[in-house]
Amino acid sequence: MTQQDLYNLLLDPSLSLEVTTIDAQRTIGKIVTPELLTCRPETTIAEAARRMREAVCGSILVTNENGEAVGIWTEADVLRLDLLDPHALSHPISSVMSSPVKTLPHNITFSEAAVYFRHHNIRHYLVIDDDNRYRGVLSQTDVVLNQGAEFFLQLKEIGTIPLRPPLRVAHSLPLAEVARQMRQERQDAVIVDYDDGGEPGILTQRDVLRLVIKEQAQTAAGELASRPLQTLRQHTSLYSARKMMSEHRVRHLGVLDDNEQLRGLVGFADILAQIEHEYMQELHSALKERDEALNASRQNQRLAHKVFESTLEGILITNAAGIIESVNPAFSRITGWTQDDVVGKTPKVLSSGRQSDSFYRHMWTSLQENGFWQGEIVNRRKDGRNYHEHLTITGISNEQGVYTHFAGIFTDITQRKLNEERLHYLANHDSLTGLPNRTLFMERLSASITSTRRNQKQMALMFLDLDRFKIINDTLGHQAGDRLLCAVAERLTATLRESDTVARLGGDEFTVIVEDVQDVRHVARVAQKLVDALISPLELENQEIFATTSIGIAIYPSDGEDADVLLMNADTAMYRAKESGKNTFEFFTTDMNAETVSRMQIESGLHRAIERQELSLFYQPKYRLDTETLCGMEVLLRWNNAELGAVPPTRFIPVAEDSNQILAIGEWVLANACQQAQTWLAQGLLPGPIAVNLSGKQIRQPNIVETVRNILETSNLPASWLELEITESVAMDNTHEVGRTLASLKALGVRLAIDDFGTGYSSLAYLKRLPIDVLKIDRAFIQNLHEDPDDAAIVVAITSMAHTLGLEPIAEGIEHEEQFRFLRENGCTYGQGFLFSRPVPVQEMDDLLVESQALRAWGNPDAPHHHHG
Numbered sequence: 094m095t096q097q098d099l100y101n102l103l104l105d106p107s108l109s110l111e112v113t114t115i116d117a118q119r120t121i122g123k124i125v126t127p128e129l130l131t132c133r134p135e136t137t138i139a140e141a142a143r144r145m146r147e148a149v150c151g152s153i154l155v156t157n158e159n160g161e162a163v164g165i166w167t168e169a170d171v172l173r174l175d176l177l178d179p180h181a182l183s184h185p186i187s188s189v190m191s192s193p194v195k196t197l198p199h200n201i202t203f204s205e206a207a208v209y210f211r212h213h214n215i216r217h218y219l220v221i222d223d224d225n226r227y228r229g230v231l232s233q234t235d236v237v238l239n240q241g242a243e244f245f246l247q248l249k250e251i252g253t254i255p256l257r258p259p260l261r262v263a264h265s266l267p268l269a270e271v272a273r274q275m276r277q278e279r280q281d282a283v284i285v286d287y288d289d290g291g292e293p294g295i296l297t298q299r300d301v302l303r304l305v306i307k308e309q310a311q312t313a314a315g316e317l318a319s320r321p322l323q324t325l326r327q328h329t330s331l332y333s334a335r336k337m338m339s340e341h342r343v344r345h346l347g348v349l350d351d352n353e354q355l356r357g358l359v360g361f362a363d364i365l366a367q368i369e370h371e372y373m374q375e376l377h378s379a380l381k382e383r384d385e386a387l388n389a390s391r392q393n394q395r396l397a398h399k400v401f402e403s404t405l406e407g408i409l410i411t412n413a414a415g416i417i418e419s420v421n422p423a424f425s426r427i428t429g430w431t432q433d434d435v436v437g438k439t440p441k442v443l444s445s446g447r448q449s450d451s452f453y454r455h456m457w458t459s460l461q462e463n464g465f466w467q468g469e470i471v472n473r474r475k476d477g478r479n480y481h482e483h484l485t486i487t488g489i490s491n492e493q494g495v496y497t498h499f500a501g502i503f504t505d506i507t508q509r510k511l512n513e514e515r516l517h518y519l520a521n522h523d524s525l526t527g528l529p530n531r532t533l534f535m536e537r538l539s540a541s542i543t544s545t546r547r548n549q550k551q552m553a554l555m556f557l558d559l560d561r562f563k564i565i566n567d568t569l570g571h572q573a574g575d576r577l578l579c580a581v582a583e584r585l586t587a588t589l590r591e592s593d594t595v596a597r598l599g600g601d602e603f604t605v606i607v608e609d610v611q612d613v614r615h616v617a618r619v620a621q622k623l624v625d626a627l628i629s630p631l632e633l634e635n636q637e638i639f640a641t642t643s644i645g646i647a648i649y650p651s652d653g654e655d656a657d658v659l660l661m662n663a664d665t666a667m668y669r670a671k672e673s674g675k676n677t678f679e680f681f682t683t684d685m686n687a688e689t690v691s692r693m694q695i696e697s698g699l700h701r702a703i704e705r706q707e708l709s710l711f712y713q714p715k716y717r718l719d720t721e722t723l724c725g726m727e728v729l730l731r732w733n734n735a736e737l738g739a740v741p742p743t744r745f746i747p748v749a750e751d752s753n754q755i756l757a758i759g760e761w762v763l764a765n766a767c768q769q770a771q772t773w774l775a776q777g778l779l780p781g782p783i784a785v786n787l788s789g790k791q792i793r794q795p796n797i798v799e800t801v802r803n804i805l806e807t808s809n810l811p812a813s814w815l816e817l818e819i820t821e822s823v824a825m826d827n828t829h830e831v832g833r834t835l836a837s838l839k840a841l842g843v844r845l846a847i848d849d850f851g852t853g854y855s856s857l858a859y860l861k862r863l864p865i866d867v868l869k870i871d872r873a874f875i876q877n878l879h880e881d882p883d884d885a886a887i888v889v890a891i892t893s894m895a896h897t898l899g900l901e902p903i904a905e906g907i908e909h910e911e912q913f914r915f916l917r918e919n920g921c922t923y924g925q926g927f928l929f930s931r932p933v934p935v936q937e938m939d940d941l942l943v944e945s946q947a948l949r950a951w952g953n954p955d956a957p958h959h960h961h962g
């Protein structure tokens with residue numbers, strides 16, 4: 094190879110200008126040539142250059158005797174030679190090669206390779222394959238040009254790159270002087286100006302070196318320069334510049350400004366530098382982004398780890414086959430199993446056996462299809478105890494969408510479950526007796542009706558109401574009442590089969606569902622057993638209490654096809670049982686329906702009884718038994734309705750009490766009675782106080798004292814002429830402040846009487862403290878007085894007790910002479926009853942009063958005066 098060849102090789106501009114755009118993601122092994130040019134360190138530069146030219150190769154690898162790369166020499170290194178030294182080319186290659194040689198694996202991408210170039214500031218890498226064999230040399234220019242520079246080159250104008258003002262020399266300057274100035278100014282090209290006014294020429298460093306070697310050092314530059322200088326405008330793109338260089342096989346172009354003046358020179362190296370600069374900028378921000386992303390991902394990883402470690406939820410991660418790979422501390426806390434216990438096993442270790450195989454099959458199908466499952470399951474702790482967990486399982490897939498792991502995240506909801514169960518229990522059970530309450534009862538009744546219908550069978554519903562419970566409760570207090578209810582609940586439960594439902598609807602009302610009834614006679618036997626179960630007395634407050642019950646029975650389907658109708662009919666039958674003497678049971682019959690309808694008619698009729706003036710007052714006189722003189726009267730309410738006719742108070746008063754209408758009606762009675770009494774008083778006819786019945790509802794009204802005071806004021810009746818009768822059971826109610834109300838009423842000056850005395854459970858100590866004036870002995874004792882020695886003894890006892898307590902005894906319901914005589918002989922002061930007079934309307938009472946007054950005026954107090962009705 095001649096020196097000329099060498100220079101041809103070195104100066105061939107096409108060598109480095111063939112730029113192919115290569116996908117930055119392709120691996121570098123793909124573009125390096127498989128044949129690698131090598132030489133030994135002692136090879137001369139000239140020899141190395143010859144081989145490069147022969148092989149059309151831009152670099153040569155310098156290897157030692159073991160074939161190991163010790164250096165590399167490339168085309169670009171030529172410019173570092175001192176080409177003024179004529180022996181330069183005979184120096185060994187080792188004196189000019191770059192060393193040491195760094196390697197890169199063949200399978201990294203251009204993008205990755207770019208990172209190495211930047212980090213190590215190296216211009217060449219030796220590419221090695223998997224077996225560390227040399228595959229080729231990769232230059233930074235390769236990388237830059239393979240980053241897809243076209244786009245950038247087209248955008249960027251030449252004028253925008255920094256151009257050095259060109260070094261200009263006169264055409265007469267000898268080449269040696271030109272070379273000196275170029276070295277001094279560090280320029281690789283110079284513009285040669287001619288004084289013939291023609292276009293300038295150009296001499297590059299390579300030209301200078303070539304010509305020096307050809308001993309042209311003293312020749313004038315003008316003769317040697319290439320002329321004309323290829324130029325382009327400053328607004329031309331770098332892409333066009335590169336293309337032009339390639340077409341004209343030159344490495345420098347003149348740049349013209351808008352006035353066609355030469356602004357400077359642009360070299361291929363400048364374009365390359367621009368690309369490199371731009372690329373490095375991009376690379377820099379890409380690296381920055383990558384570093385930031387890496388940091389963020391490290392941060393995320395740290396966070397994820399922290400969450401995994403510290404979350405309260407148990408976490409378990411399995412591989413695709415369900416083998417546990419890791420668990421977190423919460424998992425161990427909840428299950429008792431440590432990481433070492435469970436890693437390598439399947440979640441089966443937690444199985445409690447409470448879920449069926451099909452449950453797990455569904456779970457697995459959902460996981461395979463949706464990569465997700467959520468639900469509540471019961472698992473087992475290491476210590477064998479079960480616990481409830483709310484579990485979410487999520488599939489974790491790889492880039493191909495294949496599940497590689499499953500993550501189970503769960504919370505221990507055992508306590509919540511217990512609370513829910515407790516709340517459910519409380520919501521469905523009576524807190525006092527523990528029996529099902531109305532809600533659960535209705536649920537069970539509906540369920541029972543449904544199954545009975547399906548099986549075409551019969552079932553029975555019993556409605557139980559304790560007899561006289563209110564009296565017991567009022568007399569002995571609520572605590573005793575509660576204990577009684579518990580005792581009754583126990584007895585009922587003990588009497589029935591487990592399959593039967595006993596419930597407490599509230600108060601003293603219980604219900605029983607008897608399922609699968611073959612024969613209604615069987616139901617009667619069950620009802621009788623329940624009645625009998627309560628017959629034996631209960632021990633309460635050191636007293637024996639008889640808490641009997643009345644039971645109404647309705648049969649499905651004959652007495653009703655739905656729960657509400659059945660319940661209503663059993664209730665109606667229960668009322669009938671009460672009416673027929675209590676402590677018994679009654680089956681519902683259709684005529685009982687009539688009873689229900691009748692109650693409803695009464696209730697709606699009563700609503701307008703006052704405004705329609707359907708109410709009136711009757712008066713029943715009271716007598717002193719020793720003198721048989723009229724000494725007062727009791728006011729009794731009557732109701733005459735257009736449709737219902739005369740409705741007896743025993744019928745409508747309970748309905749009025751149930752519907753609260755008694756409050757308005759009672760006030761009406763009181764006002765009219767006082768008005769009438771005042772009239773008689775003003776006429777001098779009133780022999781004694783007028784007694785008005787006050788119902789329990791009325792006396793418990795907070796404003797009752799106010800009402801009475803107002804009525805007395807309005808009617809102008811002195812309080813002492815009014816007597817208020819309240820029943821014994823109401824008077825004994827020490828829970829509703831009845832005692833205090835009575836004291837306030839007493840303070841008004843009215844008289845107070847206890848009605849139906851002997852039927853309740855009076856505490857004598859309490860009775861003594863009440864501010865009462867009169868004890869009315871109940872009609873029930875008077876009725877059989879002359880036949881029943883027990884009743885007679887009770888009447889005598891009540892009479893003498895009344896005297897002892899300073900109260901006036903009065904007997905009600907005296908119908909026979911014998912009764913009258915017995916009472917008079919045994920010291921009962923007053924009496925009333927049909928023997929003397931039935932309750933009479935106002936006109937008749939007026940007559941009686943006039944007559945009585947006349948008798949008194951005639952001074953015949955002893956004359957007996959019986960009004961027989």
Ligand SMILES: Nc1nc2c(ncn2[C@@H]2O[C@H](COP(=O)(O)O[C@H]3[C@@H](O)[C@H](n4cnc5c(=O)[nH]c(N)nc54)O[C@@H]3COP(=O)(O)O)[C@@H](O)[C@H]2O)c(=O)[nH]1
Pocket residue numbers: 713727728729730741742743746759762786787788848849872905906907908925926927928932
């Ligand atoms: N809260 C209110 N209650 C009232 C009012 N008016 C009446 N009543 C209560 O209704 C019940 C029934 O009353 P009634 O049908 O009027 O019966 C009274 C008398 O007619 C009846 N009586 C009187 N003497 C005899 C008799 O010799 N034999 C017999 N079989 N019955 C007789 O007794 C009833 C009076 O009873 P009492 O009140 O206990 O003294 C009754 O409970 C009334 O209290 C009202 O306005 N408000």
